[in-house]
Amino acid sequence: MRKLSAIMLGWSALTALSSVIGSWALYNLQSIPDWNYSVVTFWLGITNVVTGILTAFLVMAYREGWRSAVLLLVLCTFIAGGMELLGTATGVPFGAYSYTDLMGPKFLGHVPYLIPPSWMMMLYPSMVLTEALRVNRWLRPVVAGFILTIWDFAMDPAMTAGFPYWQWHTEGGFYGMPYVNWLGWWLTGTIVAGCYWMLDRGWKGHWDNIAIALYLVQGAFMALLAWIYMRPLATLLWAVSVSVLLLLVWRRQRSVSTAEVRQWQPSSL
Secondary structure, X not given: OHHHHHHHHHHHHXXXXXXXXXXXXXXXXXXXXXOOHHHHHHHHHHHHHHHHHHHHHHHHHHHHOHHHHHHHHHHHHHHHXXXXXXXXXXXXXXXXXXXXXXXXXXXXXXXXXXXXXXXXXXXXXXXXXXXXXXXXXXXXXXXXXXXXHHHHHHHHHHHOOOOOOEEEOOOOOEOOEOOHHHHXXXXXXXXXXXXXXXXXXXXXXXXXXXHHHHHHHHHHXXXXXXXHOOOHHHHHHHHHHHHHHHHHHHHHHHHHHHHHHHHHOOOOO
């Protein structure tokens, strides 16, 4: 199962790389193949999301068990999906926006069917990173929600440029995006993670390199697209935030390892 998740991760990374190269070519080369790039973008986007969801789901099933993986997927689908539906219908809590047709058919004409389960793709790695920080159990959902939101620092500017997957219907201060959108992300991630940890007391939270690689691959994908679309502040904000996050994780794990070594050292006579 873990091997299959690694294959899905590789497929997702290859799709991301193809998208980055293709976007760069469209913006920088004078001669390119005469293709329907809206269709190409559509299928690259669908493939990236599906392989990303499968990567997270399979890794979590391997580490936490099938029941836990299904639980998180269901919570993402219904809670995050409900928030997305509320957001596209009323503007709360993300701001006024609507999806284009690049993510396929939409539920009730508002939210593409793939969007709600796609929240698991980055929330599960965010929860694993939260566990690595060893924060207080009551703070875990808040921290996981923020780590998830870091992805949107680059993702939203990237996905609303070039071939936009959604569009804003309000004035926003960050490349057209209202800052309240990040609060909406943080709130949604916090609620889903909190509900999961409340319902599943058997959570182990083991570190897994595939889960962390998924978080970094998807984040770097968005950051590179934002750079290509001349939105460098988004790229920089993501890169700095992720660097600080990984540094904190490394320091926390190092301090825990040192404490464990000292605990098990034999007392001197």
